[in-house]
Amino acid sequence: MAAVEMTAQELAEFEQRVRRSERLLSGGTWVIAAGMVIYSMLTATPFVAAHTPDGWELTAPVLPIVVDSAFIISLRLDAALSAMGAGGGLAPWLLRVATGAASTFLNVWGSVEKADWTGVGVHIVPPLLLVLTAEAGPAYRRRLVQKLDSARRVRRAVEARETQQRRADDERRRAERQQEEERREARRAAEQEREDRREESRRAHELKLAQITAPPAPPARTSPTPEAPQAPHPPAPEAAQQLHQAQQAALLARVQNGRSAIPHPAPEAAPAEVIPEPAVSAPAAPAPRPVSVHAAVSAPVSRVTARVEDQPEPEAQPDPEPEAVPLTxxxxxxxxxxxxxxxxxxxxxxxxxxxxxxxxxxxxxxxxxxxxxxxxxxxxxxxxxxxxx
The missing domain is CATH 1.10.10 (Arc Repressor Mutant, subunit A)
Known part of the structure; x- marks a missing residue:
């Protein structure tokens, strides 16, 4: 019959029942043995004394006590071996049979000599009960031990299976937690990378806007250098032409107003013939008759040169911090x-x-x-x- 799976509580209750059964069997065996010893002394002592030499009648109780003690020892040792699931072998069996037969002989042979078959039946009951109890007790114990061992094996198998299942569940949960942690770390890294890219894009956009909207850089400041004095240059052709046109218009206006005094040219200017030309920038005037002028007024045109203003020297730029310098x-x-x-x-x-x-x-x-x-x-x-x- 296959063993039934039990829980830990059910197994504990079954063990308690087995122990109570063993105590009951042991207690009943001791009661039967004690009753058999007392009854055997009362029955076997007269029989032994009747077959004892004169003067030694007082030693008659020794033989029943010795036989019954050996019989009880064989029963208890056999019970102890049975409780451990082992057998004693042939010698313990022979001891048990011999002591049981001797106890039976001492109890019933007196009635056999007298042909008292009723007495035989009465006196055979105690040893017979003890012998049968001695034979049935180990069988009971072996059976109980087998059932208990079977229940314990089944319980150990169940516990081992549950332990293995718990370990598998723990490993699965640990793997799931590790995978979840890896996925969370991957998401965190991806989010950080996206944030870094957005930050870089934002800063690049801000830098580009700053470059577009920044005012032009001021010219580099240079220390003023003294310029050598330059000689006056002759007037440019356009300036000279405009000057001649203005002088001609002034002379014509004076002639028309009847002025006889005509300003003479400067002594250092050479005489030249002035040919009237259409004025470009002067206001329009009535066209005069052609007049030959034997003197022309010329004035040197001075050139104004502007010098670079004295400016403060540029401030010395501090050296960049060591941690700010890019490295290879x-x-x-x-x-x-x-x-x-x-x-x-x-x-x-x-x-x-x-x-x-x-x-x-x-x-x-x-x-x-x-x-x-x-x-x-x-x-x-x-x-x-x-x-x-």
């Missing part, structure tokens, strides 16, 4: 931890993205992001301390 990959690899932190802090102060700051310091954007959080926490602590003060 080989130089980034040789940076110390303090220099890396300084370059990351510079990028954070400038408002760069984590990817820009990481490239500037030769580190990943994840490392830059961690340091940005640390810098932000330090700034918050300082602001909290300042606010508390």
């Amino acid at each position: 990959k080989e130089e980034l690899d040789r940076l110390t931890d303090e220099q890396v932190v300084a370059r990351l802090r510079y990028g954070w102060q400038q408002g760069w993205t984590t990817r820009q700051a990481g490239d500037h310091a030769g580190r990943s954007h994840v490392t830059a992001n961690n340091y940005f959080k640390k810098f932000k926490a330090e700034q918050d602590d300082k602001e909290a301390v300042a606010a508390a003060r």
